[in-house]
Amino acid sequence: MTAGIDTPDHRGRTGLHLTGRELDRNPDVVVRDVEVLSNDWYVLRATTFDRRGSDGTWRTERRETYDRGDGATILLYDMDRRTVLLTRQFRFPVYVNGHPDGMLVETAAGLLDEDDPVAAIRRETVEETGVEIGPVQHVFDVFMSPGSVTERLHFFAAPYRADDVAGTQYGVAAEGEDIEIVELDIDRARAAIGTEIVDAKTIMLVQWALLDGPFA
Template identity: 30%
Template sequence: MKQKFNRQDIELLEVKSIFNGFFTMDEYRFKHKLFKGGWSGEVKREVFERGDAVVVLPYDPIRDQVVLIEQIRIPVIRSGQTPWLLELVAGMIEPNEVAIDVAHRELLEESGLKAKQVNLISSYFSSPGGTSEKFDFFWAEVDASLAKGVHGLDEEDEDIQVHVMSREQAFTLVKDGIINNASTVIGLQWLELNYQNLQK
């Protein structure tokens, strides 16, 4: 499918910073072409500028096991049953870093594992209505028998518990709504569609 519009169909009037803390918030003023023809009026949107990140699915194709991590996510306290979430490994890409190097680093920091291989699967936007954040999604071949313990960086106040489970058990947690964060749902659904190829 060829989409009708691209970046040239936006008139960017102004981008200004309206908050600069641990994260930043920018205000965009713009006009854009309309599907029905012509141009929009001026549109104003606040954009949460978080930076880009990697997400890594640690999978052992020999044992057919997945390595998940569990940590506290305080924003979930408002609407989740528990703010401790089962997740895939993930981390922010700092300026001048290469995504695959970040994938290797975060896998070691958060799970204690070194990958036999790491492969880029896709890239996707986490919540494009409000944030510019883009995830590069990797799967990492690991030896799940080596996964155990509590990990994370003290200077980042991380407290990360490692869990090893079968691929089937992990996907059941998705189907039952226990795993309910987007990156982990996406990663485990991808694994369910592709695990047979990985096992070859």
């Protein structure tokens, strides 16, 4: 008996080896086997499938996918003061891959868990910035790393005001979060792309805000 497959794992999940077996939307792809490599918290799978190429030849391929669930992110903006409200927190994956100190400047974001995208981003905005947002604008949905990660990220934007910001440190302590909020002029944020701002979702939302959003 294997936890996560035959019996519940520590998150109460079973049947983790079944994901993808039912796929039939693409007649040129036939899933043959799904192996769960890890399910400590998120799920790492190796899937074997047959794929028909453009020349008509079938070949067998094996690909690993990392399933952490879908997420949501939001750009908080103040049109009158031309500012955006971002966060700064430690991210070990970027630290181990060359970032100077691992302290990444980002838009507020988080996983959906069991919530719909709007409910999730409202929850995450309060947890990470302390701001209670009103109506949100859906911007777009994006697959952030389609070569290996299944996550679809839902992008939103919403206004905030200076008096919505009541502190500088936020995050859920029980989850190890220690988050500083960072307010930047939108032009400074644009100029910081590639230096101080190297997070993909944040770059995308800053550019959207200038091209098609509130600062266009």
